[in-house]
Amino acid sequence: MKRFMLVVAAVVFLIGCGPKPEQAVKKTNSKEYIDAGMNYLKQGDVVNAIKNFDTAIKVDPRNPENYIVLGQVYLRLKNYQSAIDTLSAATKVAPNSGEAYYFLATSRMMRQNPGDKEQAIEDAKMSAEIFLRNNDKERLQKAIALVQSFSQVQ
Known part of the structure; x- marks a missing residue:
């Protein structure tokens, strides 16, 4: 009987030491952190x-989209230096990301x-x-308009 009680006590102790319910659902990829970050943004x-966008970058530092999302948030917050730093990192990870260069240009100009x-x-x-290389005509037009508008600024 003592042995049974010891086993029950040990099991109860081990269960109590387990992860808390909110910790049990651990995000496994950067997309889950991006999605969570977007939900937080919707809630203000x-x-x-x-924090979630930063973690997405740590989980998958080779994915330029993680940097671009965070850079856009900083841009909207008018935290231009953080936007530039984040988007510059995106261009290093993905030198062929027109989107990263587009938002980097906007951040620098702002x-x-x-x-x-x-x-x-x-x-x-x-x-x-x-x-142009990627035959992305819609974004090409926006980038050309950006170049033209920046060129006209004194």
Whole structure:
């Protein structure tokens, strides 16, 4: 009887040491973190959204979409330096991502530091070249419009 009680006590103890229910559902890929981040954004919880997007990058640092999503959030928050850092990382991971260059150009132009205009134009041109190579006509038109609008800014 003592042995049975010891076994029951040990089982109860081990169950109590197990993961909490919210920890048991662990995300396994970056898409799950991106989805969770998007849900947080919809709820207006930017802090947790950014945490999830950051974790998506850590889980899958070779996926440029993870960087692009986080970069866009920083851009919308007018945190231009963080947007530039994140989107620059995206261009290193995926040098043929026209989307990364497009948002990088926009971030640089919005920051308005000395030299940003010239670099923004170069990034916008790079995005246009990539979209042209990929025969992505819709995005190509947007990139061309971006280059033109940046070129007209004094």
